[in-house]
Amino acid sequence: MVTRVRNSALSHLSELQESIRQTYLQYPYPWVIGYSGGKDSTVLSGHFFCT
Numbered sequence: 001m002v003t004r005v006r007n008s009a010l011s012h013l014s015e016l017q018e019s020i021r022q023t024y025l026q027y028p029y030p031w032v033i034g035y036s037g038g039k040d041s042t043v044l045s046g047h048f049f050c051t
Helices: 002-026 039-050
Strands: none
Touching (some): 002 039
């Protein structure tokens, strides 16, 4: 059960990362990503640098 939930979450995360990548590629200018050092921005910045 835990493995199935984990695989589902990872699959959803991959879909979100691809969606962000496709959205980014549609814009003619680079994005500026803010980083505050908190939990949320740390997790999100990790995902941005991995994609």
